[in-house]
Structures are given as C-alpha cells and as structure tokens.
Amino acid sequence: MFSISPSTRLRPSPFYEATLADGVCAMTTYNQMLMPTSYGHPEEEYWRIINGVSMWDVAVERQVQLMGPDAGRLAQILAPRDLSKCKIGQGKYVPLCNHNGVLINDPILLKLDEDRYWLSIADSNIWFWAEAIARERGLKVEVSEPDVSPLAVQGPKAETVVASIFGDWVRDLKYFWFRETEIDGIPVAVARSGWSKQGGFEIYLMDGTKGTALWNIVKEAGQPQGIGPGNPNWCERVESGLVSYGGDSDGQTNPFEVRMGKYVDLDLPDDTIGIEALRRIAAEGPKRHQLGVVLDNSEPVKAEFTWNDIDMDGMRIGDMTTCVWSYRMNKNIGFALVATSARPGDRVVVRRAAGAVEGTLCDLPFL
C-alpha cells in the first residue's frame, strides 16, 4: 500500500536482517519498532500456524524491567491482578489500568526473581507509566528496557521444534511459565506463551547481537516440521478471540468490556492503581461488552485503519473494532464492542467504508 520511510525514530529488530533474508514484504510499527506482518503468502502463512509451525519476529514486545527491592511492590501497584502467589519462573497475563480503570496495556508479567520482573508489553509506553509511578511513590526500583527480544514459535508442531533445540524439559513448561537457559552461547528465556491459540513458545533473546544466529537455529531445527516465517496472525487471533490492545480497545475501554474481568481481583489493597474505579465499574456493570460478529457477505473484506459503526434497529450500538476473512469459517468475522443490551444472535448492520453489511452477533471465541 505505502512504503515505510526509514527513520532512526523507528528501530529495527535484532531479527531484522534474518526477516529480510526470508523475504518479509509487509510491516507494521509497534512500540516504535518495525514488526513483520507478511512474507507475501498470507493464506499459506495462516495454514502454517494452524497445521504446522511458524516463527515470528515479535521483538516489538519490549520488556519493561522492574528491578530492585520494591520491584514486586511496584508490580502489584501497577497490576490489578493478585500477584501474591506468582512464583519465580511464572508469568501472568495482566490488564494494566490507569487510575480511572481504563486499560492502558495488557502485558504478560514474568517474575524472574524476587526483585526482578518483566512486563512483556503490547503497543503502549509503559516505561513512562511505571517510571512515573515508581518515582512519585518513592519506591526503590529501577525501571529500564533490557536487551530482550522475543521470537515466537507457534503452532501444533512448535513443541517438537522447541524441544529439539532445548530438550524435552520444555514439554513440561506450564502455560506462561518460563526458564532461563542458553543455546550455542546465546542467553535466552524460553516461555510457553504466544499470541495464538495453536500452542507454542516465545524465546526471549537476551543478546541483541545474536538475532540472526537464533533465527537460524530455530529455522534449521524446524525444517523437519516444515517451519516457515510468519507473524502475529490477524485471522487466527480473531478466530481465537484474542484481543489486540489499541486495536480492539480505545481510550475509554475497561477490562470488563473486553473479557478481561477474570484477570481483575477487586479485593486488592487500595494502593493498586485503578482498583477503586474497577470496583465501581464492576458494581455498576460495564456499559459495553465484546462479542463476535459474523458478516453476511461472502467476499473477503479489506483491512481498514478505522473502526466501523454498528447499528441495530436503526440505532448505533457500538463499533466493529476489527474484521478479517476467516479461512476456516469462509466468512468475514470481527469483534464488536457494543452496548450490553446487544446479545448474541442479534442482527446488526456494520457501516464499512465500502458500504453497509448485515451480520449477526455471536459469542467469542469463534473457534
């Protein structure tokens, strides 16, 4: 569509050269870095994650490191989810909120040590946020961005590939747990994690000079399983009901509206940011909720940069926040952020730039 103008304001990933060599042809930006989004064969890239194994440059998932005697305290102040039982080597999905209970990121929190945590973030600046809170509260903790860049290996054959590299112990890793190790002298942390429901791992590279080396290790190890390059797959993630912070949320969205209520613990102490607002929202009930929408039309829609109005009975009830062609359902499917009065089964009209389309609301996930 457009070319991205090179600028030192945008940072390449440690895997940049490797992805160029493998033929990356479309990118997006995320946390002021470039992220590959296509190698030119979108459907092939999709089926690879569904049926096989795919490797993704997700270095854009930057780490916000909290280190020091108050690191755990700061983590709990930032996260409205109970972390008291989180063990070293364990990760947890946490909806970060501001003081009004509005979602500002949804990272995986990794506990590396009693005094060291990473927030493996979605696309918003949590360094500034964490730094502001830490300094304003006088906490003894350093907030930094360490040299850590995730490489995802996703799909039903991912475990075989990752086990062939690191050993069979990876098969015993529980979801979101991780272990620090190394491969050919390259320091990494291996986590069972990833932005798909097809299973897989994220290998956190801890030496940015070794991106090509790590990429090639994974690529070579995956040959018997037919590994190939891919990306955080927009189709698979919508089919699986995975939220994109910033894509499916706006500046007013709270966790309850986007199916994250189960990650909020309302009995946390009052010094947790947003907890009072979240208690109030929970008591009153959210005004919007997230459903799926299946469109009636049978031609794949084009991706757009904007949300689309959703109408029901001639009234606007909310927005379709994303829409993709589902290769498994042979339908256009999307997420609907709509008034809680709208229910699965309701018929709606989605106002796309290309024209209005009818559709039906449904529960999530689709598959």
Place this chain on the structure above:
Amino acid sequence: MFSISPSTRLRPSPFYEATLADGVCAMTTYNQMLMPTSYGHPEEEYWRIINGVSMWDVAVERQVQLMGPDAGRLAQILAPRDLSKCKIGQGKYVPLCNHNGVLINDPILLKLDEDRYWLSIADSNIWFWAEAIARERGLKVEVSEPDVSPLAVQGPKAETVVASIFGDWVRDLKYFWFRETEIDGIPVAVARSGWSKQGGFEIYLMDGTKGTALWNIVKEAGQPQGIGPGNPNWCERVESGLVSYGGDSDGQTNPFEVRMGKYVDLDLPDDTIGIEALRRIAAEGPKRHQLGVVLDNSEPVKAEFTWNDIDMDGMRIGDMTTCVWSYRMNKNIGFALVATSARPGDRVVVRRAAGAVEGTLCDLPFL
C-alpha cells in the same frame, strides 16, 4: 520499501482522504498514527518548502490537553522551563524530562486559557505520563486528547497563503503565538509555528470531520503561490539543525546534550519533575553534545533505521543519529551525538552499514 499493513491499532488522520487524493506514496507512523512522508517527488517537495509553500498533514502531533483549576500547576510540574510569564495565546517550546532529567518529549506548550493548556507533542506517550503525575499528586486537572489535528503550511510564501485565508492579522502573530478562529464554519487555531526554519503556520483543526474541507481551502488558497503537498522535511530540518525526539535522542539523552539547555530554567521550584537532576547535570557538565557532521563522500546516502558509530583516532566517540543528502550543500550531512571532547573541525569516521565514511564535525545549524 515495505507496505504498511492496515490495522485499527494505527489511526488515520482527518486529512487521510485528502492526502490519498493528492498522491501520498510513503508514510511513517508517529503517535500510533500514519504520517505522509512523500508524494513521490522528494527533491521537488524539498525545493517547494525552501522557495515556495508546502502543506503538510501533521495530525500526528497530537494534543495532550490539561484542563481544570490545576492545569497551569501541572504544566509547570511537567515542564522544566519557566512558564510563569506565558500569556493566553502564547506557545513555548519545552523539553519534557523524567525524574532523572532524561528527555521524554519536546512539545510546543500552548496556553489556551488560565485553566487549559495543550502539549502539542512529538512521538511519545505523554498522556500516560501527565495522567500518572496528575493523579499521583492529587491535582484537579483532566488530562485528555481533544479532537485537534494540525495542518502545517510552511515556506517563505506561507504567510501570504495563510493571510489570504484568515486575514492580515496572521502577519502580526509572533513566533509560537496563536489565535482561535474559524474558516467556513470550521473551528481552528492558527499558530505561527512549524518544524522548519523557512517560516510558516500550523492550523490546528478542531473538528476531525472537516479534514478534507480544510485541506481543500488551504490548497485552493495556495494555488497562486504554487502550493503543493509535502511533509516534515528531513533534509530541511537537518540543514536547519532541528532535533527529532526519538530520532536524535535515546533513553539517556538530557536536554543539554541536544542544544536545549536554553529552554531549561534551573531555578524552578523543586516540585518540577527532573529539575534536581537537571541542576546536577548542568553543574557537572553533560558527557555528550550534538554537533553536525559533513561526510566526504559525494553520493547521496540511503536513509537507515539505525544510528551509526562515529570513531575518532580509532576510538568510538558517539553516534551519527541521522543523515541526509543536502540539496543545498550537495553533501551528506548528519547529526553527531558525541563525547564533549570532540570539537567542530575534528575528523571522524562514520561506520555506515554500506561501509565506513570519513567526515568532519561542525557547528549547527548547517544553514
């Protein structure tokens, strides 16, 4: 180079349709929005700003609005520059710093009223920062992102064009001052401002549904002066010595290192964020400073996503943070963020991906 994948995580500008119609062909992202960077004729776009008048979609310069009884107090807490004499209708360039004196943005602050300010920001998330500080200090102020999108009109003929639209009063606007007005029912603020040294204005559109209408008003008014579409011009801004936050600064840069010391007032009260650190840095003297570098080679270099090491006498002394071909100097020129021991006139070696190039350090601006 690459196409940018459409995603609802990235927002289009109110001028998006108009820029498409005018043939935009390259973009970058900035504050999670798309920003046009070329209409296909880079040299023509450059000379238009130097000799004529150019119009730029800079809606990506988002506003962080501070509103409420403590808005002025919050502004002064955030900005290490004395705002006590700032008048309604006046703007000021302010280096925002964190508690360690590290630069986190360099907005124009606009005082709209005693209880309403805008920070017209560069590319980093200052909503989170301002919101965190406001809430943690219990200030009575609302931090929001209003529906405001700047359109720049830059170049020596800009004043003629803007005066023909709004009237001759714009000729009396002092630098960074602004006035709220309207044109054909479209609410705007007109400021003498802009990211070039060729003179010009930024028209802050205050109704996002009127982007195409405003674009066309400016385009039509500019026909006699040969107006055409352009962008924050990388060549002109380097020639003129204008800093790009995030492009020419890193996570350790303080204002003194990048020629912003004159915008820091060290005798501000202690509750100004970063002021103690800035006093210490000023007393000790910064470790790096920003100079120009003129390369010896005579072929235009390609833009890159990375800084380049600078060596002097076989030792690394810092980085070239950006580099462009200067159409007026017929040389490759760049910014050098180097040890303060390095001085104008010193010979250096810049380690580009395409190979090492020799060059000479110089004072800024180039022109």
